């Protein structure tokens with residue numbers, strides 16, 4: 001296996017990681033990324049096959065489970081009940097209970113709410129120009145997910161702060177301060193949700209937390225710890241990635257001089273899929289190997305880990321002609337922004353609805369929307385999102 005080195009905090013990589021993914025893809029099915037000491041792939045067929053193969057998974061085999069340092073115990077105590085970190089029957093049970101509460105009908109009914117919220121956020125924007133991340137991309141998903149769960153909207157700033165501190169645990173080169181902030185945020189978040197869940201047990205409403213309390217699968221309900229971990233997962237996963245897809249998407253549209261005519265009801269689906277394909281917000285996911293497996297001519301053993309470059313697979317010229325070109329009119333075919341297989345994003349229908357509803361409102365209300373400065377990506381790998389998005393209108 002060929003080895004390639006690339007610091008994930010190198011400024012040119014942070015701004016544009018795609019040339020590195022291209023090198024990885026050309027060098028073989030798997031390449032050892034020396035900075036992570038991890039075999040990674042950026043080929044669409046290999047990423048797709050690996051995500052769907054049950055001989056691989058997110059949860060470490062017990063004998064390889066990393067030792068958890070005591071100071072990080074509160075953070076990992078939540079992860080221990082998070083469906084994203086589980087496999088097999090425990091994962092299936094949690095996912096099924098959440099899907100029961102998170103129905104397509106319940107999501108589709110949010111469209112008018114999303115449009116109204118987008119209008120309100122635009123009404124509040126200052127004259128002439130602003131940072132669209134602060135005024136639009138950040139508040140929209142967090143307010144929506146708070147409403148959906150039935151958490152008071154006034155808590156949105158806290159939710160944003162907790163979630164930002166917690167995702168610091170997944171970033172390359174995290175510091176002791178990042179860890180301490182993540183643990184503090186976890187403790188505050190857990191205490192907040194414990195109160196919210198207690199209140200909703202007494203007085204349920206028509207919200208996701210109340211539906212999760214009621215959801216039943218083969219006679220079992222979610223325990224309070226499972227409820228807390230699920231709410232944290234939904235609140236965190238439910239906004240971080242959407243914020244950055246809105247930011248990256250608006251950037252792609254404006255840089256390519258593409259506006260409202262690609263956001264019409266007939267064309268919106270293709271445009272949203274192209275936004276998700278060309279510049280997704282989450283780039284690298286790992287999988288543990290549970291039994292010997294051959295992938296792309298490479299044999300892996302139980303206890304090995306592999307890295308799947310979702311954003312690299314989205315730029316594979318096999319499925320996508322001229323993959324670096326932003327072409328909203330391309331034939332729609334599945335890309336890897338939401339993953340695939342057992343952990344395929346539960347929030348994909350909601351995220352697609354948010355994008356397909358909010359972006360047309362934004363471009364119709366602000367027809368002269370322009371970039372005021374070249375947007376820069378934040379140094380947060382494996383997240384790929386902008387620092388700010390300063391626009392004029």
Ligand code: HEM
Pocket residue numbers: 058083084085095145233234237238239241242245280281282285286336337338339340342343344345346347348350351
């Ligand atoms: C554009 C926005 C989003 C993107 C790009 C995204 C991406 C992803 C990806 C790639 C995964 C799979 C990770 C893996 O296989 O290792 C995932 C899982 C997940 N996402 Fe999303 N997501 C988005 C929005 C949302 C929203 C809005 C929600 C919730 C309301 C959500 C909830 C989840 C959950 C619960 C999982 C775990 C599923 C499981 O483990 O079975 N996501 N997401």
